[in-house]
Amino acid sequence: MPPLRRSDSLIDIDFTLRRQFNKQSFRPGQREIILAALDGKDVFVQAATSFGKSLCFQLPAVVDRGITIVISPLLSLMMNQVSALRAASIDARTLNSNTPPPERSHIFADLATGHPHTRLLYVTPELCALESFRARLRLVHEQKELARVVVDEAHCISEWGHDFRRDFKRLAWFRQSFGSDVPLMALTATANAQVRGDVLRTLGMDTDGLKCFATTAHRPNLHLEVRFTSDEANDRFDDFVGWIKGVYERRAGPERLGEVEEAGERVDGVAGIIYTVSRDECEMLAAALRQEKIGARPFHAKLTKEAKEATLARWIKGEQGWDIIVATTAFGMGIDKENVRFVVHWRLPKSFEGYYQEAGRAGRDGKAGYCFLYYSREDRDRTCSLVTRDAARGRGTGGEEESERSVNGKARLESLQRLVAYCEDTGGCRHAAICRYFGEEAVPVCDSACDYCREPELLRQRMKSGLASEEWVSTQREEGRYDEYWSE
CATH class of the missing domain: 3.40.50.300 (P-loop containing nucleotide triphosphate hydrolases)
Known part of the structure; x- marks a missing residue:
C-alpha cells in the first residue's frame, strides 16, 4: 500500500x-x-x-x-x-x-x-x-x-x-x-x-x-541599521551597552533601573542574539556584558553538549540572567524562539545570505525586532581576506573537489561584496536592497523601518564620522591592500 x-x-x-x-x-x-x-x-x-x-x-x-x-x-x-x-x-x-x-x-x-x-x-x-x-x-x-x-x-x-x-x-x-x-x-x-x-x-x-x-524577503517588522565604527576606536561595546540599557530604562523606568544597578542585580527582560566570528570573542563579550549586569551567555562549538543544551533551554525559557546569547554564526538555525527582540552582528558576516538569515531570527512573532550590524573597514578587509583565502584553496590541479571549492569561494566573495555595498550604501532603503538581492521585482520601501528611511542625512553623517580615518585608508592603499578587492 x-x-x-x-x-x-x-x-x-x-x-x-x-x-x-x-x-x-x-x-x-x-x-x-x-x-x-x-x-x-x-x-x-x-x-x-x-x-x-x-x-x-x-x-x-x-x-x-x-x-x-x-x-x-x-x-x-x-x-x-x-x-x-x-x-x-x-x-x-x-x-x-x-x-x-x-x-x-x-x-x-x-x-x-x-x-x-x-x-x-x-x-x-x-x-x-x-x-x-x-x-x-x-x-x-x-x-x-x-x-x-x-x-x-x-x-x-x-x-x-x-x-x-x-x-x-x-x-x-x-x-x-x-x-x-x-x-x-x-x-x-x-x-x-x-x-x-x-x-x-x-x-x-x-x-x-x-x-x-x-515568499517575499521583506520583513517589515524589523528595523535594519548599520552602525559605522572603527576597530581603532573599539567603540562597539560602549555603544551596545548604552543602547541595551536605554531599552531597559524605557521598559522599567529610569528610577527602577537605578535601583537594580545599585543593588548589584542583573538587568534582564529582553531576549536577543549577538553574533560574532570567534569562540574567544564569544566568551570575552559575554563576560564583559555580565560585568555590566546584563544577562549574557556564550554559545559555541567548544562548549560541552550538556552546557549548550542547558544554555539553550534557559535562554528559550527566558530565565533571569539568560536574556542574550553571544554566539558564533551557526547558532540559531531552526531554533524555536519567537520573541527574540534584537539581533546584533558584532562583526561583518561572510555573506549577504548569512546576514539576512541571522537577522531574520528577530521578531518571528511578527512584533517589532531591531537588527543592527557594526561595520568597520578594518573588519571588512579581514573578512575579505578570509573569504579570498577560501576561494584560493580551489585553484589547484582542477579536480572535482577543488573546482567546487573554487566556485563556492567565488560565490562567497561575490556575496560578501554585495553585503559591503549594502553596508556602505547611504542612498536607499535597506529593505528594498535585500529584496533586490534575492531577485524580487516588486521592491518595497519600508515605513521608517531602516536607518535610511528614518533619517537619511543622519545616516550619511554617521558613516562619514564613524568609519576609519582617511589616514588609515591612505596607509592601506600605499600597502596595496585597499583597492585589490574593494572600491569606494
Whole structure:
C-alpha cells in the first residue's frame, strides 16, 4: 500500500494543527504547501526565517503513512526540533554522531522491520552517503513505507550557496534510487535564482509536477541599521551597552533601573542574539556584558553538549540572567524562539545570505525586532581576506573537489561584496536592497523601518564620522591592500 495521499482520504489538517502542534491557525502559505506535500508532489519552499517552514513537513509526516527522512546540516537544529516534536507526542528521532548507542540501536531495529513506527527521522547528509544507511532505507522503500525525503537548509546543496556542504550534492541518490515514488521537499530561507536552479537539478526534482512556493524577503517588522565604527576606536561595546540599557530604562523606568544597578542585580527582560566570528570573542563579550549586569551567555562549538543544551533551554525559557546569547554564526538555525527582540552582528558576516538569515531570527512573532550590524573597514578587509583565502584553496590541479571549492569561494566573495555595498550604501532603503538581492521585482520601501528611511542625512553623517580615518585608508592603499578587492 502506498503512503496516504490527500486524494485517497479526507484529512483534517486543521484538527491536526490544533491537536498535535497546539496552533490555532496556519500562517499564510503554509496550508497550500502542506496540501501539495500530501498530494505527493515535489515541493520547493523559499521563505523567510519567520515563516514556519518546519511545520510544512512535520504536519504531513504526522498524517501520512510511513516515515519522513529529514536531512539537516546542524545537530542543534535536529535536537531542538526533535525535542519539540516528542513533547507533542510525535515519534521523532535523530541519528547522528551524538546519538547514544541504545537510541541508535532502537532506530536501526525500527528501520530493519521495513515498517518503522518513527514518523520523522532527522539525519545528516554525511549519514545519507553511507551504504549501511542507504541499505536500510531501501528496505523501507520496498515496503512502501518511505513517505518523503526533506532537505532542510537546501541552499547547502549549491556551490553558489553560502553554506555549501559537499555531501549535500550526494543527495541526488534519493531520486536516482527511488524515482518519483518518493516525493522530495527542499526548504531554504536564502536562495537566489542560481542557487534554486542548482538545488532542483541536483536533487532531480520533478519539473513537470513541481510545486514552488516563494515568499517575499521583506520583513517589515524589523528595523535594519548599520552602525559605522572603527576597530581603532573599539567603540562597539560602549555603544551596545548604552543602547541595551536605554531599552531597559524605557521598559522599567529610569528610577527602577537605578535601583537594580545599585543593588548589584542583573538587568534582564529582553531576549536577543549577538553574533560574532570567534569562540574567544564569544566568551570575552559575554563576560564583559555580565560585568555590566546584563544577562549574557556564550554559545559555541567548544562548549560541552550538556552546557549548550542547558544554555539553550534557559535562554528559550527566558530565565533571569539568560536574556542574550553571544554566539558564533551557526547558532540559531531552526531554533524555536519567537520573541527574540534584537539581533546584533558584532562583526561583518561572510555573506549577504548569512546576514539576512541571522537577522531574520528577530521578531518571528511578527512584533517589532531591531537588527543592527557594526561595520568597520578594518573588519571588512579581514573578512575579505578570509573569504579570498577560501576561494584560493580551489585553484589547484582542477579536480572535482577543488573546482567546487573554487566556485563556492567565488560565490562567497561575490556575496560578501554585495553585503559591503549594502553596508556602505547611504542612498536607499535597506529593505528594498535585500529584496533586490534575492531577485524580487516588486521592491518595497519600508515605513521608517531602516536607518535610511528614518533619517537619511543622519545616516550619511554617521558613516562619514564613524568609519576609519582617511589616514588609515591612505596607509592601506600605499600597502596595496585597499583597492585589490574593494572600491569606494
